[in-house]
Amino acid sequence: MNIYTRLGIRPLINATATLTKLGGSLMPPEVMEAMIEASHCFVDLNELQQRVGERIALLTHNEAAYVCSGAAAGLTLATAACIAGKDPAAIAKLPDLTGLKNEVIIHRTHRNGYDHAVRQVGVRVIEIGSEAGTTPHDLECAISAQTGAIFWFQGAMTGHGDLPLPEVIRVAQAHNVPVIVDAAAQLPPVSNLWRYTEMGAALVVFSGGKDLRGPQSSGLILGRRDLIEACALNGCPNHSIGRPMKVGKEEMAGLLAAVERYLNLDHAAREEHCEQVVTAWNEALNRLPGVRARRDFPNEAGQPLPRTLVTVEAETARIDRDAILAQLLAGDPAIVAASCGTDAFYLNPMTLESGEESIVLQCLLQILAVSERSDRQV
């Protein structure tokens, strides 16, 4: 029994990705130890935030850093920082934007569920471009005296007719408008922790609870010192728009430990391990009638790691994709995999604990073997 089964909840093996709704990622021992250590005594939260930020900034080659309660909270704070800055009256007034800049620019193709975190500051979203393309001129025309920031969402939504990020940054800088990058799931590669800011993004937001494997309710804002200071003033424990997005001392300590661990991780070995898992899955699955498995690259949000794409020809396999996913989820242990199109699904080694890759394969082979056997009995 564990805490989840005592509550009547089935724990899941996550073969999808670092999805927040499934728990994001699992904290390694060094992160949990840091959190437990931090839980033993009181501390001045502003001072802790300051020191942790300095340390993370140094480690990630950034001017400044701030620990927030998740990437979505990071988007809200980054927006508030660009709109209200460090002005106490403006900070107290948000989301009332009277007398303040009240617009942000987002590619139409980048619009997604997370831009609610931006809009809750009260700003109006000015959309640019389309699937057919976006020009520097489109961006120029959208920029006005009301523009507080330009957002760039990096992930599955990127690369569909958008103006490349370096171009966005070039135009933005010419107008002195900050570019904020949502890079919530853009790890690995570890170099993304400094790549976007080196490109000239003013702020970059990462989730602490995805591949960094920090506390699930943590996030990281990296970038320009003046804007990071503004994020802090617009955040907890100050009475501000960010006050409900509290970050505890344990989360700050945990995220720092997670960043330190991530920087020291053998990323090449991990990549190699993922390749081996995918190769083994593909070899085993391709022996089955009606099943085709191939290496898919890059990963779910564009991370440079492989996953397996399994396509099911239902008539030959005697079972369709939906039934396979349903049986994986209903099985013991319960396994979650992500569907693709109408007849395929992904198996992702990225979020699996050591040994779970074999469990996933065995469960899948059993489901498919049973479907084959029942066919022979007919």
Ligand SMILES: *Cc1c(COP(=O)(O)O)cnc(C)c1O
């Ligand atoms: C996951 C994700 C977020 C939110 O991250 P949280 O840490 O769960 O708040 C925001 N933007 C994108 C693109 C994401 O993938």
